[in-house]
Amino acid sequence: MVRKIVLSFVAVLGVVAAAMSQNRQVSGSVTGVDGQPIVGATVLVDGTSTGMTTSAEGTFSVAAPANGTLIVSFVGYETQRIPVAGKTRIDVVLAEDATAIDQVVVVGYGSGSKVGTTLGSVAKVKGAVLENKPTANIADALQGKVAGFEVYTSSGEPSAASSMRLHGVGSLEAGSSPLIVLDGVPVDAGTLVSLNANDIESVNILKDASATSIYGSRAANGVMYIASKRGRRNEPVSFTVRAQYGISQPATNKYEVMNTAEKAGYQLEVGLINQERYDAIMASGINTNWRDYYYNSSAPTYQVDLSATGGSEKTSYYLSGSYMSKDGTAPGSSMERYSFRSNVDMSANKWLRMGANVALGYDKREKAVTTGNSVYNAAFMSVLTLPWETPYNEDGTEKELIAGYRNPNYYISKFPSNGKNLQINGNAYLQIMPVKGLSIKSQFGVDAFVYWSESFRKASYSGSLNNGSVSRGHQHGATLTSTTTVDYNFDFSNPDHKLYLLAGQEGIRYDGLNFSASLAGQISDKLLMISTGSGVPTASDSSSAYAFNSWFGRAEYSYADKYIFDASVRRDASSRFGVNNRSGIFYAVGAMWNIKKESFLADNRTISDLRLKASYGTQGNADIGNYAHIAQLSATTYQDASGLYISSMGNTNLGWETQELFTVAANIEFIRRIRLEAEFYNRSTKDMLMNVPMPSTSGYSSRFENVGSMINRGVDLTLNVDIVQTKDWHVGFNATFSYNKSKITKLFNGYTEYAMPNYLLCYAIGHDAGEFYMQKFHGVNPENGNPQWEVVDPETGAISLTENFNNATMQLLGKSRYAPYYGGFGVDASWKGISVAANFTWNYGKYTVNNMLLFLESPGNAATSNSGKHMLNMWRKPGDITNVPKWGTNPQFDSHMLEDASFLRLKNLTVAYDFPKSLIRKSGFIEGLRIYFIGRNLLTATGYSGYDPEMDTNLSLGNYPNSREFVGGIQLTF
Template sequence: MKNKLHGMLTLLLAFVVQFTFAQEKVVTGTVIDEDGLPLPGVNVIEKGTTNGTQTNFDGEYSLSVDVGAVVTFSYVGFGAQEITVGQADVYNITLRTDAAALSEVVVVGYGTRDKTNVVGSVAQVSGEVLEDRPSPNVLDALQGQVSGLQIFTSSGEPNAIPSIRLRGVGSLGAGSTPLILLDGFQVDPGVFTRLNPNDIQDITVLKDASETAIYGSRAANGVVVITTKTGRKEQDPEISVGVQHGFSNLANTDFFEGVMNTEQLTNFWVDSGIYTQDQINSILSENNADTEWYKYYYKEDAPTTQVNLSARGGSKKTSYFLSAGYFEQEGLAFRSNFDRITLRSNLTTEINDWLSTGLNVPLAYSTDQENPYGSNSTNRGLALLAQPFYSPINPETGERYEGVIPGWNRYDPMYLANNNPYDRTRFQINPSAFVELSPIEGLSLKSAVGIDAYDERITSERLPSFVGSLNDGSRSESFRRDVLLTISNTAQYDFNLGNDGVHDVSALIGHEFTDYDRESFSASSTGQSDDRLTMLGQGPNNRDVGQTIAEYSLESFFGRLTYSFNEKYYLNLTLREDGSSRFGRDNRKAQFWAVGSRWNAINEDFFSNISWLDNLVLRASIGTSGNSDIGNYNSYALVGTNQYQGKTGWSLATPGNPALQWESQQTAQVGVEVGLFDRVRLSVEYYDRLTENMLIDVPYPFTTGFSEVTENTGSLKNYGFDLALDFDVVKDKDWSITPYVNFNYNQNKVTELFQGRDYWIIPNTGVSWSVGEPLSFFYPVFAGINPENGDAEWYLPNENPDEIVNNRQDPNNVTNVFNTAALQQNTGIDRYPPLNGGFGLRANYKDIYFESHFAFSSGKYLINNDRYFYENPFQFPGFNQSERILDYWQEPGDESLFPRAGVQFTQFDSRLIEDASFIRLKNITLGYNLSPEILNATGFVKGAKVYITGRNLLTFTDYLGPDPEVDSNLGLGTNPNTEQIVFGVDLQF
């Protein structure tokens, strides 16, 4: 009886369970982190099925499942959690951070790796930092974001490509730009203006030899890896739309407002004896304006517009990311603008369990114009020399003059731009594809191909109606095609030694081939007589054609072996051989190597009880690389052609150097990472970098038939440290405030030069290479104005001009006779700034977020060549001048900036070498993520934010020129950087 009762109860229980589990219901809830903050985008999946959803911006979810189903909650950086659905309708989940889950995946040479396992120095910037910025160049948003990575934008042209250097200047003769990779393949730095920032997943910077040696000679100056977005498997389509519009103005107007007005200028002319009062009265009787000319040569509130559309998602086997973008920015100078259209399709698919493939196809089409009137041109670069009492407005029409401005006698800048049109169009394509096989567990065989290619056409005209050359128009056309093809094949095997699971090994071998081809041709003619007929064929005079061809190739073999023990100790060994067509047959190949190690000290048992220590990592590396970033044919003696009596003649064009070989570089680094109190994160790295056998154009007497020959000679040392620090001041459910700072301190020193020289002054630059010294400015050193007689004086150099004068306070060591050749000497001022970096703040309160980022450079110096024109009233009489010249010597005892009237106020001396250090507010953003209550009312909008962003709104500098950010030895007629204020809306569906 008892057994029957048990059987009946068991049967009844089974029936009840089966009935219960068959019930379907909707479960809801909120997913938060350990601090109570909602987690948007958490994957909520019914285990074993494709039934799932994601949490919204407020961490809420809703999912229909059967009672008894197991639901998994997973999110990047957090440990997954599972629940079994019972009778309850609401399940609130708290996900906890997980050390393993937190390990970000970063790109390293020919693969990816968890950040916690990377041996070398790697810095990663999320695409979220780069998107929605009001600049067509991705690098602009990267400035000051990575310690050691120096980025300067030298022009306000919308199409300007910033300079980029990593940990100093790596060579005196060869290139110093890092290797740029887009989805694993080499591209030209110009690609940064052809990329849609909203397509970028992240940018990774590889700094030390342990991570760069795998790329061999191309990575002598570091590696910058751009990774674009991909789809997400088993995810419903996510559609994003972003619209942004705003305006541009000059970033800093101090220089432009520093010239004299009409009253100041005319009074100075009378006081200094340049003009008499009667002459001034005569001028002012007909011209009595007070024009601020910079407002006439530069536009105000120039528009900028950006529109982005993307879709991403995927099935169980295939993922996709599709995007389209449009960017338009009008430059502030006339005949200056940039338009860009981008399209992208990134697809990956798993054909089966052992075969996968992917295809990325990005396209970009851009049109741009540039203002050419910089340098010494009074049509913009030196336009502030215009006398303020003249007016650019025709009093009869109230409009701009059509042609020449009376008095100033220069063309109206709009008229000049309209009658001398210039258009450049560029079609860029960077497709890449791969096929990956995994025949056995742990083994990956991958073949990949990538292309960096563009077609560029430039059209330049001078209309026949232009008053400067009536009925004599001109036209030139040029076309260029560049194609860089890279093919790589790799085999990687990851396995574990022994049975204890603590010995992990990864071995990689590979082969890569790179081929570059460039072809261009051009044609021009003059004599066009009608604005409607300006094509090449309508110009009967000065017809000319030209054509160029260039090519090089690089073939490489490489390997890497990585070993780790118990997730504590890591060892990385790298070897690569490169062969380049740029060197002679006997010197084409070179080998490079690196050894790196890492100790995850935090995983040691003796640190396990230290609650305030979250992370402690020590790393060290040493290795070599090379540099071949020179011309394609420097090692070859080449012939050129000329025309003689109507026939083609031959001549020796270049001397060549068959002994030319690779520039070599050795780099060592040690570093430490520390995490404290679950709030503070600190990274410090010290490096030492020695470049030898530099590829330098060595000067030779003209009697040899050539002025220079490329040789391997000399050596250069760079050393310094990187620091990155961020800390959470506030971190709770509603608030978060995280300030951060990062910087690089770098010193360079020339350790050897060519031909036994102690120093060499680079012609026409004011910069010298001196053995034992940093790259320095070499100029006559100004001693001041003699207060007794108003003479300008200069310090006499030492017997060896490369030695810095130590007794510069000695009045007996000066002269009042200026002579550039006799007085030039080492000023002791570094050409390159030793300290560069950035700092900022990230904060949010509930749905409101705030970001600010400053970039800075300290110890940056620049020859302000503009001052030679604006502070020389007796060399350029009749032109406007800087207000500073009013401080000139007039009587004995005067302490003044300038000498007495009637003599040259400013020479090319050390006064023009200015401290161009700056702090610039690169970005400030205030935004609001719309609350779920508002979005739920729409029924289809999953996310929305509105924001306002400012770029370059503040600049702090003592530099007297138009823009301190110019990355050159000299600034003259600079088209200065711009500031933008834009409003944006982003929507997700």
């Protein structure tokens, strides 16, 4: 009897299980929070390839297991996972997703397609990567995060901007920086210093022609699209408060200079001092570390942020305010910044949307003396000051003169220089949707600044007592952008077909003014004003303007989200070009094959995603001066009479520098944990904008022309791996690798080479754009201790040696200031609220001329300045094998000063703890609590002997080194 009952029970369970596992038809609708149907939303049965898109009425009907799950998604809305739970009718309401909206905008204009389904090459860096970083420059945190995208911060100045390049240098003399777009409005690179990184939702780097050609003008160097944070509808207000404090110190100092014993012994050996002086120096016991004296090893940084986000049924908002105070490590270096942001979006009714984003930044900047080889430069003097000198007088006060040189600390106190910058960025838009699928949007944006600068020579300066000086300047400029787009999503009876069309017009205008005045003769530090000086002030002013007018269009066709094709075209006219060649037309075509959607891969669980992409297109570069095409007038005086003369000849045929870009890419994902992106590109630039030398008989030295061409080819690789993914644990690894090969293919006037010896560079066909051009040092003659250089026979190429520097051959060395290999890698791990993330950045093959060696090796400086420790290995007697010539030999600008500036750097390390929400919420007030530690530039491995290998320059001139920073903070959400 019991056995029958058990068998019957098992049978019932089997029937129930079979019923639950059997597919049934599930119908329903998908609408937005406004009740309007969403056309084209994807409804997918989880774990299968079964699915469909919603009809013109927003309805769907799909076969699904009774115990299955539906995944419902649409561009601009949050994806929802809904259990079927035996139901046959499910109605879904999707909430808008602020992040998804940003992803839509990033590909160009209009409503378009989200990044995940577009065929354009777009690399996204989430705002979490930028949050809480102890720098005012948001670009610094992007270093090593995007394959093909180089970022270098060349200075430790708190207000310094970073240099950025995508896929190498695309132009020899026009700009090579990417176009920066903030919430749809082009902005200047200096704007990035005024932004609060905690207000950024994401940074998207648009790389290939399919993604960039819609921007046409200035898109030849890629596009950096920044999306700020937005609120979400139907969410209560949420407040976030952050506070952090940290200290900074110089990140590196590879200069090895002599200590007191070494320097005194060196001077005694070469006869600069006698034994009595040597004994007195050694008896003093003084061995000053001038680096520690001139640089602050605990420069403070403070930052406090408050933000509020939320939304009602029809309105979403994000509001924030921030204060940051940051001292630099060098004397007279600091920045204090206030920033505010307000982003508001509203649906007035079913067919009208509007919104406005406004950001305001105000900062005060104090800048250190960083002028090249100046004795007032801390980077310069911390290396060259004699180690037995002291910085203090017997009464404890700081010395004004140290070994005959002005103390940089004293100098900066008497020559203060500062600036104040007010930055305004914003846009307002109006969008109407009169019929289904049609959207008309008009947006107006502004990027404006006002900068006040002032510098002084105090009247108390001992070098010019009672003769102070004042210089004041005022700059302001505004870029106004007006954009109107019309786009339409076609509604087909067959949901496999999707067609999207876009047309638009954009106008950009910039106007700027620069004014400065100065006067000397002030007799009191308390009255340092131009009006208190004597004589007649010196004044100068200038104005500048440019304009772009553009028309563009885009079409995208998709079949079953499996085969996707797009095409775009844009016509740009720029005021920077001559009347005969002012307009340029740029276009792109692209295709993507989503192989995962093919039947032969649909059920493959190993390969969870596989896509192939290809695109080809053209872009334009107009990044030159505003008036190069015009014959310009300049003022002059002759015997107290004013006059005018033609200072430049102009070029009415000056036109666009153009680029052709071909890209092939593959995206593959394994077991939903390993994601690899590989991309090959061929970037060809022609009609380059170059300042071409003119015959002296023309009366002008040069003019801008469209000449020359070059090629950049390379490979980008991106790898992301979820090594461990459980309920409590996550361990991930990410890496980027980039290789770029640059080659000049044509110059001007039939030249195969164009030497620029003052820059130690040479443009040469078949060579890299940044290849060094110098005399090649060939070591020291062991018989007499003289340096030797190579002489190359121009006829045969045979190499001989000379000890006369003037007879040595200037030659291309095969080493470039631009690294051919670069990238980054990182690991992140979390366990029950504890998280650790480390990000490294690296490059290989980057070279820099270390100009400081000219002073550290000079016998003329050896009596009053310190010397490099390597000078102890100088040649002393016949037979010595060394690379340091005998005493008395003057150093030359040759290849021995060219150093490998490759580096590996621990860019950022973050350790954080999020307290359990179940514990925090017991307060009834606080929703979240997070404490964190961040380190920046903690470790640097390099063979470069100078201050900082990250400098993006061909010649190091006592540069302000980057900072190593340690920051702790707390974040509250309530």
